[in-house]
Amino acid sequence: KNVINQNYQEPAPVRPIVLGFSQLGSESAWRNANTMSIREAAEEAGIELRFENADQSQSKQFEAVRSFIKQKVDVIAIAPVIESGWEPILKEVKQAGIPLIMLDRLANVSDPSLYVTYIGSDFYEEGRKAGKYVIDKMSSKKDNIGIVELVGTEGSTPSIARGKGFRDVIKNHTNLKILKSEPADFTFEQGKQVMKSFLTKMGSDIRVLYSHNDDMALGAIEAIEEYGLRPGKDIIIISVDGTNKAFEKMAQGKINSVVECNPLLGPNLMQAVNELIQGRSLPKRIVTPESVFTETMAEAEVGKRKY
Numbered sequence: 238k239n240v241i242n243q244n245y246q247e248p249a250p251v252r253p254i255v256l257g258f259s260q261l262g263s264e265s266a267w268r269n270a271n272t273m274s275i276r277e278a279a280e281e282a283g284i285e286l287r288f289e290n291a292d293q294s295q296s297k298q299f300e301a302v303r304s305f306i307k308q309k310v311d312v313i314a315i316a317p318v319i320e321s322g323w324e325p326i327l328k329e330v331k332q333a334g335i336p337l338i339m340l341d342r343l344a345n346v347s348d349p350s351l352y353v354t355y356i357g358s359d360f361y362e363e364g365r366k367a368g369k370y371v372i373d374k375m376s377s378k379k380d381n382i383g384i385v386e387l388v389g390t391e392g393s394t395p396s397i398a399r400g401k402g403f404r405d406v407i408k409n410h411t412n413l414k415i416l417k418s419e420p421a422d423f424t425f426e427q428g429k430q431v432m433k434s435f436l437t438k439m440g441s442d443i444r445v446l447y448s449h450n451d452d453m454a455l456g457a458i459e460a461i462e463e464y465g466l467r468p469g470k471d472i473i474i475i476s477v478d479g480t481n482k483a484f485e486k487m488a489q490g491k492i493n494s495v496v497e498c499n500p501l502l503g504p505n506l507m508q509a510v511n512e513l514i515q516g517r518s519l520p521k522r523i524v525t526p527e528s529v530f531t532e533t534m535a536e537a538e539v540g541k542r543k544y
């Protein structure tokens with residue numbers, strides 16, 4: 238007689254993992270490279286990406302996250318524009334049973350169970366590297382050195398930590414003085430504007446510019462040239478990211494040093510998503526390795542940059 242195997246089940250149709258990603262904006266070359274990397278890596282991994290761009294608005298990020306909950310995505314990733322204010326919405330995500338990954342920047346929450354892992358750079362270390370460069374570069378100078386700082390987005394992880402790392406390193410060098418520090422939202426336009434106002438107020442008292450990203454530094458270079466000073470000579474410039482455009486300026490001697498910050502986080506993110514879905518546990522913190530570049534290396538490196 239025919240025996241029917243009662244235990245046999247049709248294999249479940251293979252459906253791709255769905256990832257909802259709330260990108261904070263498109264304010265810089267770094268950000269655009271980050272977005273590209275995530276799109277490409279999702280494609281390569283066969284992960285279905287639902288992508289929302291928040292134009293640097295936290296409330297738009299909240300909307301995106303709520304829509305991901307409604308869509309019942311498998312995993313949510315966010316690059317939080319600022320650190321504060323996330324706890325309530327992350328609780329909603331947790332209640333919905335959706336695992337959450339922080340990418341690039343961190344949200345400051347008192348309950349660490351609200352996210353699985355945080356993937357991104359060590360911004361504090363980047364700030365320290367920038368400070369060390371300034372100390373070395375100015376080591377022969379005994380007079381007071383006026384520094385201005387272009388801060389990125391106020392309250393964002395990279396700005397908080399790049400500012401702190403820098404200060405912690407220069408604090409014992411009493412002739413290095415931060416004259417002024419103002420946010421310019423990581424954009425070219427605001428970098429140019431704020432640098433212009435610095436120059437109007439302080440002129441050639443400014444000996445060093447520390448910019449929290451390349452886009453603001455590029456804007457500042459225009460402001461410095463329009464003011465009639467030489468970027469990289471009259472004003473030493475140190476910036477963070479390592480974009481192609483910054484390397485071009487460094488090869489021309491208009492930027493003196495760039496601390497690398499790697500935006501190509503797509504592969505890391507997709508790997509984390511896959512592992513999560515397979516039920517593996519992830520480290521709470523995944524840090525990307527990075528270097529520092531100076532003028533002497535710029536020529537050899539320019540053009541080889543992937544962002």
Ligand code: GYE
Pocket residue numbers: 264265266267268341342395423449450451452477478498
């Ligand atoms: O340095 C800047 C971007 O969060 C690390 O954001 C990122 C920063 C990056 O706008 O260019």
